[in-house]
Amino acid sequence: MLRKDDIQMSHLLFPPQYGYSQTPLDKGVPSCTSEAVLQNRKNAWIQLAGHMGSFSPAGPHTIWKKRISKENYEMKAYQALMESPATRDIIPEFFCEVEHNGEYFIEIEDLLYHFKDPNIMDIKMGKRTFLESEVRNPALRKDLYEKMVSVDCMAPTDEERKQKAITKLRYMQFREEESSTSSLGFRIEAIRNSGESPTTSLKKVKTRNQVMNVISKFLERHPQSIRHILQRLKTIRVKFAESNFFKNHEIIGSSLLIMYDEVGHSGVWMIDFAKTIPVENGMILHHNLPWQLGNREDGFLCGLDNLIKIFSELIEGQKTIS
Numbered sequence: 001m002l003r004k005d006d007i008q009m010s011h012l013l014f015p016p017q018y019g020y021s022q023t024p025l026d027k028g029v030p031s032c033t034s035e036a037v038l039q040n041r042k043n044a045w046i047q048l049a050g051h052m053g054s055f056s057p058a059g060p061h062t063i064w065k066k067r068i069s070k071e072n073y074e075m076k077a078y079q080a081l082m083e084s085p086a087t088r089d090i091i092p093e094f095f096c097e098v099e100h101n102g103e104y105f106i107e108i109e110d111l112l113y114h115f116k117d118p119n120i121m122d123i124k125m126g127k128r129t130f131l132e133s134e135v136r137n138p139a140l141r142k143d144l145y146e147k148m149v150s151v152d153c154m155a156p157t158d159e160e161r162k163q164k165a166i167t168k169l170r171y172m173q174f175r176e177e178e179s180s181t182s183s184l185g186f187r188i189e190a191i192r193n194s195g196e197s198p199t200t201s202l203k204k205v206k207t208r209n210q211v212m213n214v215i216s217k218f219l220e221r222h223p224q225s226i227r228h229i230l231q232r233l234k235t236i237r238v239k240f241a242e243s244n245f246f247k248n249h250e251i252i253g254s255s256l257l258i259m260y261d262e263v264g265h266s267g268v269w270m271i272d273f274a275k276t277i278p279v280e281n282g283m284i285l286h287h288n289l290p291w292q293l294g295n296r297e298d299g300f301l302c303g304l305d306n307l308i309k310i311f312s313e314l315i316e317g318q319k320t321i322s
Helices: 073-083 142-151 158-163 168-177 208-219 225-242 300-321
Strands: 055-057 062-066 094-100 103-109 119-125 186-192 249-252 255-260 266-271 275-278
Touching: 073 094, 073 103, 073 275, 119 208, 119 300, 142 168, 186 208, 186 300, 208 225, 208 300, 225 255, 225 266, 225 300
Parallel strands: none
Antiparallel strands: 055 062, 062 103, 094 103, 119 186, 119 255, 249 275, 255 266
16 A cells, blocks of 8 residues: 555656656645546546545546545455456556545546547446445334435335335335336446536436437447447456356445447446445355345346347347448
8 A cells, every 4th residue: 555655756656757746635636526537638527426525636547536434345346356367357457555644545547548538328237236234224214204205205105104214225225216226237327428518317217218218329429339338248247257256245336337439439347346345255146136135136247237138239229220
């Protein structure tokens, strides 16, 4: 791990040819709130999705991501995935962990550096987007009931209406049913089209047809990219299934980042491993089985398989049109 005092001399963070003499935080570079941030010709940083203040630009090709919890699950995930030749090319390159003013950051590859004003889609993967530890408390909560009815007054059962309270598990599952998370195993979290502001109001995109329409519109600027993106999704599927790391880790809150530009560059990567947690010794996860409290299944592969089917259908639609 690098500390602030080490950073001034680190070629990893700031190669001398670029003239960097301070850390990105010392330079006062504004933090970003995005899981995908890009630097345009005016060095403007644009939000896509993610936790407020969790990103800062680092070296010319890298970004810092702030650790938002005491655990360093994300760093451990990146280290393990980078050590395996089978998985190191399906994630951003990981460089190091940095300590600065008592806070911790990981430095990872800025994927947007490889593109010219790219179109970006952040897809939150899995049928379960909460940790089991977050929903074990069976207490009935009136505040969560009120949140539910504020979204859908018809959602509560007769019993819940009488109690005017629900458990956190009930609320979290209700929230997932409001998007395509529950049915398809993924939801479109955010989109940024080239030259436009990001769109994040997509959690109500729920049905398969709605999802296909959003993806099709996202890809319309360079439809030729669909084939490469589909092949990349298939590659990630094979490597995920073969990886021993994924067999013994639940993958909660992870995303697939899809990008392409109008000169023909495209790519897909797995990102966000802050809730990628090892399971008990001897437990093997399949990532496509129904979840029950205690089995730690997350449905990541259900979502990936559905994405592959959707992209395959989009290609078939192109053939029909041509």
